[in-house]
Amino acid sequence: MSRKVIVTGGAGVIGQAICRRLVEGGFEPVAADLKDAVEALDLAAPALAGVTSVVMDVTDRGSVEQAVAGAVAPGETLRGVVNCAGILRDSFLGELDEAKLDLMFQVNIAGMARVTDVCAPLLAEGGAIVNVGSLTGHFGRFRGASVYGATKAGIAAYTRYTAEELAERGIRVNNVAPGVIRAPMSPSMARVSGGEELSASYAMLKRIGEPHEVAEAVEFLLSDRASFITAQTLLVDGGVVAW
Numbered sequence: 001m002s003r004k005v006i007v008t009g010g011a012g013v014i015g016q017a018i019c020r021r022l023v024e025g026g027f028e029p030v031a032a033d034l035k036d037a038v039e040a041l042d043l044a045a046p047a048l049a050g051v052t053s054v055v056m057d058v059t060d061r062g063s064v065e066q067a068v069a070g071a072v073a074p075g076e077t078l079r080g081v082v083n084c085a086g087i088l089r090d091s092f093l094g095e096l097d098e099a100k101l102d103l104m105f106q107v108n109i110a111g112m113a114r115v116t117d118v119c120a121p122l123l124a125e126g127g128a129i130v131n132v133g134s135l136t137g138h139f140g141r142f143r144g145a146s147v148y149g150a151t152k153a154g155i156a157a158y159t160r161y162t163a164e165e166l167a168e169r170g171i172r173v174n175n176v177a178p179g180v181i182r183a184p185m186s187p188s189m190a191r192v193s194g195g196e197e198l199s200a201s202y203a204m205l206k207r208i209g210e211p212h213e214v215a216e217a218v219e220f221l222l223s224d225r226a227s228f229i230t231a232q233t234l235l236v237d238g239g240v241v242a243w
């Protein structure tokens with residue numbers, strides 16, 4: 001069976017960690033990301049050995065189709081898809097910016113749906129999809145993350161529905177929802193989360209997570225070790241939501 005896995009947002013912090021973990025798990029990850037992000041990716045670095053890349057803008061159906069056609073040869077199948085491309089922009093009530101609103105839905109929800117729609121016919125029986133949601137979809141303490149949180153909550157629903165449709169082909173779909181993960185914080189992320197220290201205080205484990213801890217869960221859910229797990233949301237949040 002094919003070992004190829006398309007990872008959207010694969011040039012980002014968590015996306016790169018996922019690609020690295022997938023190589024360790026015997027998969028062939030293709031990091032699919034915006035042109036600038038792909039160009040900044042150092043595929044010659046030992047840490048990214050085994051990773052290939054393709055330019056993809058998940059907000060554009062034509063770009064998604066072109067990227068997938070470039071990554072998957074005619075007659076070849078896909079082993080998996082990781083929908084990891086995502087953006088956070090703050091959206092405090094009274095300050096709602098239409099462009100930010102539209103972009104969050106376009107990337108986080110419509111982008112995931114577009115990539116899944118284009119890739120699903122290519123997935124082999126026994127393949128799997130992992131969507132990267134967020135703690136914010138299951139939690140209300142990050143003031144200003146209402147729209148982002150709504151898109152990430154939508155990922156859990158999208159996961160359940162697509163899992164049902166793809167089950168007849170033996171394809172599983174799950175959602176990994178990370179808590180706050182160590183990565184350079186954008187001004188929006190710092191504003192809604194209150195920073196790393198405050199975010200860590202919300203977790204039972206009293207720390208934020210590391211990108212490889214998210215990657216571990218993604219690789220597990222893609223692998224045959226998770227062969228009876230589908231339509232689930234797995235929080236990788238150090239025990240925030242459960243507390």
Ligand SMILES: NC(=O)c1ccc[n+]([C@@H]2O[C@H](COP(=O)([O-])OP(=O)(O)OC[C@H]3O[C@@H](n4cnc5c(N)ncnc54)[C@H](O)[C@@H]3O)[C@@H](O)[C@H]2O)c1
Nearest residue numbers: 009011012013014034037057058084085086134178180181
């Ligand atoms: N960092 C965290 O604390 C955290 C927590 C919960 C969930 N997440 C989610 O994890 C995922 C990865 O986040 P990250 O921290 O690695 O951020 P990141 O910004 O490093 O990575 C996101 C990637 O998505 C790509 N991207 C953005 N728009 C795109 C588009 N239109 N088409 C294709 N790619 C596009 C970016 O270029 C970037 O490489 C996101 O979905 C994010 O919402 C992150």
